[in-house]
Amino acid sequence: MARRPRLLTNDERMLWRAAMKTVAPLPGRSLPEEPEPPAHKPVPQSPEPSEDQAGKQQTVKPPAKPARPAEPPPLSPGAMAGLDRRSAERIRRGKLPLEGQIDLHGLRQEEAHRVLAGFIDRSHREGKRAVLVITGKGTGRAEGSGVLKANVPRWLNEPRLRPLVLSFHPARQHHGGEGALYVLLRRKR
Secondary structure, eight states: OOOOOOOOOHHHHHHHHHHHTTTOOOOOOOOOOOOOOOOOOOOOOOOOOOHHHHHOOOOOOOOOOOOOOOOOOOOTOOTTOOOHHHHHHHHHTTOOOOOOOEEEEEHHHHHHHHHHHHHHHHHHHHTTTTTEEEEOTTTTTTTSSOOOHHHHHHHHHHHTGGGGGEEEEEEGGGGTTHHHHEEEEOOOO
């Protein structure tokens, strides 16, 4: 809400006039005029309570609760939003030092989901910034894409993990290539 400017008192107006009488304007300029009070809209008065309400204690509504911070937008693999150029380039080249890794190979979907959530949560609590999540490529399936490879990005965007994850990116070949993701975690606050 914009704050209304304070009105000048009569003493301040007289002081302004006296000061301006002793001032000579710069060549080609004129003296500023006396400041005028800003025009304000009249504040509507609340209606008088009726006789029925006069005896009752008026209740004051508590201030509204502050709005919850907006949830971060969903991430997609390789998105660099929120990263400075140097960090983004280091991730793209696989040069960011990894502080942990987890291999989800051979786990059932439900178990992999639970293990991944625990790993990301623990890594964030420990102050780790970059971790490697190995999903496997899933080439044995007819569709050509493994269940874990397809689901890990979705799991990282779930409300429980999304506030902890800054970004994730496909890993470089020496870290697992298409079957792994670099996950960059937010700084612990």
